[in-house]
Amino acid sequence: MQSFRWIWGYLKEYRFRFFLGLALALVVTSLNLVNPLFAGKIIDKVIFGKQQELLWPFIGAMIGATVLKTVIRYTYQIQFERISQNTIFRIRKELYDRLNKLDFQFYDKTKTGDIMARMTGDMEMVRAFSAWSIYMIFENATILLFAVGFMFYIHPQLALVMMLVTPIIGFFAYKMTFAVGPTFSEIRTQFAKLNSVVQENISGNRVVKAFAKEEYEIRKFTAENEGYKEKSLASAKVWEKFLPVLDSLAGLFTVVMILVGGIMVINGSLTIGELATFNGLIWALNNPMRMAGWLINDVQRFNASAKKVEELMKTTPAIANDGKKLNGEALKGYVEFSQVSFSYGDEDVLRDISFKASPGQTVGIIGATGSGKSTLVNLLSRFYDADSGEVKVDSIDVKDWDLYKLRASMAMVMQDIFLFSDTIEGNIAYGNPEATLEEVKAAAKMAEADDFIQSLPEGYDTIVGERGVGLSGGQKQRIALARALLKNPSILILDDTTSAVDMETELKIQETLKAILKQKTCFIIAHRISSVKEADLILVMENGQIIERGTHEELLSKKGYYSKVFRNQHNSFHGQDAEKEVV
Numbered sequence: 001m002q003s004f005r006w007i008w009g010y011l012k013e014y015r016f017r018f019f020l021g022l023a024l025a026l027v028v029t030s031l032n033l034v035n036p037l038f039a040g041k042i043i044d045k046v047i048f049g050k051q052q053e054l055l056w057p058f059i060g061a062m063i064g065a066t067v068l069k070t071v072i073r074y075t076y077q078i079q080f081e082r083i084s085q086n087t088i089f090r091i092r093k094e095l096y097d098r099l100n101k102l103d104f105q106f107y108d109k110t111k112t113g114d115i116m117a118r119m120t121g122d123m124e125m126v127r128a129f130s131a132w133s134i135y136m137i138f139e140n141a142t143i144l145l146f147a148v149g150f151m152f153y154i155h156p157q158l159a160l161v162m163m164l165v166t167p168i169i170g171f172f173a174y175k176m177t178f179a180v181g182p183t184f185s186e187i188r189t190q191f192a193k194l195n196s197v198v199q200e201n202i203s204g205n206r207v208v209k210a211f212a213k214e215e216y217e218i219r220k221f222t223a224e225n226e227g228y229k230e231k232s233l234a235s236a237k238v239w240e241k242f243l244p245v246l247d248s249l250a251g252l253f254t255v256v257m258i259l260v261g262g263i264m265v266i267n268g269s270l271t272i273g274e275l276a277t278f279n280g281l282i283w284a285l286n287n288p289m290r291m292a293g294w295l296i297n298d299v300q301r302f303n304a305s306a307k308k309v310e311e312l313m314k315t316t317p318a319i320a321n322d323g324k325k326l327n328g329e330a331l332k333g334y335v336e337f338s339q340v341s342f343s344y345g346d347e348d349v350l351r352d353i354s355f356k357a358s359p360g361q362t363v364g365i366i367g368a369t370g371s372g373k374s375t376l377v378n379l380l381s382r383f384y385d386a387d388s389g390e391v392k393v394d395s396i397d398v399k400d401w402d403l404y405k406l407r408a409s410m411a412m413v414m415q416d417i418f419l420f421s422d423t424i425e426g427n428i429a430y431g432n433p434e435a436t437l438e439e440v441k442a443a444a445k446m447a448e449a450d451d452f453i454q455s456l457p458e459g460y461d462t463i464v465g466e467r468g469v470g471l472s473g474g475q476k477q478r479i480a481l482a483r484a485l486l487k488n489p490s491i492l493i494l495d496d497t498t499s500a501v502d503m504e505t506e507l508k509i510q511e512t513l514k515a516i517l518k519q520k521t522c523f524i525i526a527h528r529i530s531s532v533k534e535a536d537l538i539l540v541m542e543n544g545q546i547i548e549r550g551t552h553e554e555l556l557s558k559k560g561y562y563s564k565v566f567r568n569q570h571n572s573f574h575g576q577d578a579e580k581e582v583v
C-alpha cells in the first residue's frame with residue numbers, strides 16, 4: 001500500500017491525463033460488450049426472428065465498436081506511456097540529486113552495484129508498472145465487472161451459477177499475492193549482489209589481471225549468478241504453482257456455461273441468442289482471471305523495486321547543510337581546530353586536535369600511515385563532522401557555513417586521484433568551467449604538467465580513460481594539482497599529492513607554488529619530509545594525536561619522531577655518510 005501511495009505522489013501531477021486514460025479505458029470496456037450483445041441479437045432476431053433488415057445495422061455497429069475500441073485503446077496507451085516516462089524521468093532525476101547530496105558516510109557503506117541496481121532495474125519495474133500494469137489492472141477489473149453485470153442483466157440465474165467459480169479463483173489469487181511477494185524481494189536483493197560483483201570486477205580489472213585472479217572472479221560471479229538463477233526459479237516455482245490453477249478455474253466458466261446454459265435452452269428459459277451472448281462474454285471472465293496471476297506478479301515486482309527506490313530517496317545525509325553563512329565574498333582561509341575528536345563508528349581516529357592557521361601559511365602534516373592525517377583535513381571540508389570540539393573557518397564553525405560555499409572556497413587533491421573520462425583540459429577546468437585554455441595551461445604549468453601534456457599527440461584535447469587510465473601515477477597527480485590550483489581556492493589541501501612525482505619535479509612544483517601559497521592557507525599531507533619542510537607549521541601525528549609541532553628547524557632540534565624520520569629519509573637518499581652532517 002505504501003508503494004502505491006508513493007507512486008501516486010508522482011502520478012498525481014498528471015492526474016487529469018491519468019483519469020482521462022482510465023475513463024477511456026472504461027469506454028473500451030463498454031465497447032467490449034457490443035459484439036457479444038449483437039452476436040446474440042443476430043441469432044435471435046435475424047436468424048430465428050427473420051428480421052433480415054437488422055443484419056447490416058448490427059454488423060455496422062459491431063465493426064464501428066471494433067474500430068472505435070482500437071483507436072481509443074491506442075490513445076490511452078500512449079497517454080499512460082507518456083505519464084510513465086515523465087514520472088520516471090522525475091524519479092530518476094530526484095534520485096540522482098539525492099545521490100549527489102549523500103555524504104561520505106553513505107558511500108562508505110553502500111555498494112555501487114546496489115545503487116546501480118536501483119537506478120536501472122528497479123526504475124524499469126516502476127516504469128513498467130505505471131506504463132502498463134495500472135491500466136491493465138483497471139481494464140481487467142472493469143471488463144470483469146461489466147461482463148458480470150451484463151450477464152446478470154441478461155439472465156440472472158445463469159450468471160449466478162457461473163459466479164460460483166469466482167470465490168475459489170479469488171481465494172487462489174489472494175494466496176498467490178502473499179506467496180509471491182517475498183520471492184521478488186529476494187530476487188531483487190540478489191540482483192543487486194550480482195551487479196556489485198560485476199561492477200567491482202570491471203573497476204578492479206587491473207588488479208584482477210595483475211594477480212591472475214580471473215578464474216577466482218569468474219567463480220565469484222558464477223556463485224552470484226547461480227544465486228540469481230536459484231532465486232528466480234524459486235519464485236517461478238511459487239507462481240507457476242498458482243498460474244495453472246487460476247487458468248484451469250478460468251476454463252471452468254465455459255464448462256459451467258455450456259452445461260447449465262444448454263439445459264436452460266432446452267428448458268426454454270434461455271434463448272440460443274442469449275447463450276451466444278454469454279459465450280461471447282466468457283473471455284471477459286476468463287481473461288481477467290488468467291491475467292490475475294501475471295498482474296499479481298507485476299504488482300509484487302513493482303512493490304519490491306519501489307521500496308528500494310523509495311528507501312534511497314528517503315536516505316538523508318548525516319552532514320546537513322543547515323549553515324546560513326552565504327555572504328558573497330570568498331572565505332579568507334583562517335582555520336582553527338580546537339580540541340577536536342572524531343571516530344568512524346567505534347574507532348577513535350582523532351583525539352584532542354588543536355591548532356591554528358592563517359592565510360599565507362602552510363601547514364604540513366606528517367605521521368605514520370593510519371595516524372589520521374587525511375581524516376583531519378576531511379573534517380575541514382566537512383566530509384565528516386567532528387564528534388566533539390570545533391573546526392572553524394574564518395572564526396565560524398564549519399557547520400554554520402553554507403556547505404557549498406565552504407567547499408567552493410577549498411580545493412583538495414585527494415590521495416586517490418579520480419579523473420573523469422574527458423579531455424585533459426576538461427579535467428583541469430572541472431572546478432572552474434569558465435576558465436580559458438590559457439588559464440588551464442597556466443595552472444598546468446604551475447603543477448609541472450604542461451610539458452608532458454604538450455608532448456601528448458592531442459595535447460590538452462587528449463581524452464583520458466576512465467579514472468585517468470593511460471596516464472602515469474605522477475601525471476595524474478599533477479593534473480589533479482592543476483585542477484585544484486585553477487579553482488583558485490582560499491584553502492588548498494594537498495593529500496600526498498606529490499608522492500608519485502620524482503623529487504626533482506616535486507622541488508620545481510614547490511618553487512612555483514611558493515608565490516601562490518602566499519595568498520592561501522595550504523595543508524600539505526606527506527610522508528616525505530622534503531614535501532613539508534618549508535611549512536610554517538608542521539604537525540606530527542601518531543594514533544590520532546598531534547605528538548609534535550613546530551617548524552622544520554624546531555622539530556629537528558627536538559630530536560623526536562620528526563628528526564628520526566628526517567634522518568632515516570635523508571640517509572636513505574644521500575647514504576649513511578651524510579648522517580653526521582645532518583645531525
Ligand SMILES: Nc1ncnc2c1ncn2[C@@H]1O[C@H](COP(=O)(O)OP(=O)(O)OP(=O)(O)O)[C@@H](O)[C@H]1O
Pocket residue numbers: 108344347349367368369370371372373374375376415
Ligand atoms: N571511511 C572510513 N571508515 C572507517 N575507518 C576509516 C575510514 N577512513 C579511514 N579510516 C580509519 O581511520 C584511521 C585514519 O585513517 P587516515 O586515512 O586518516 O590515515 P592517514 O594518516 O591519512 O593514513 P595514510 O598516510 O595511509 O593516508 C585508519 O585507521 C583508517 O583505517
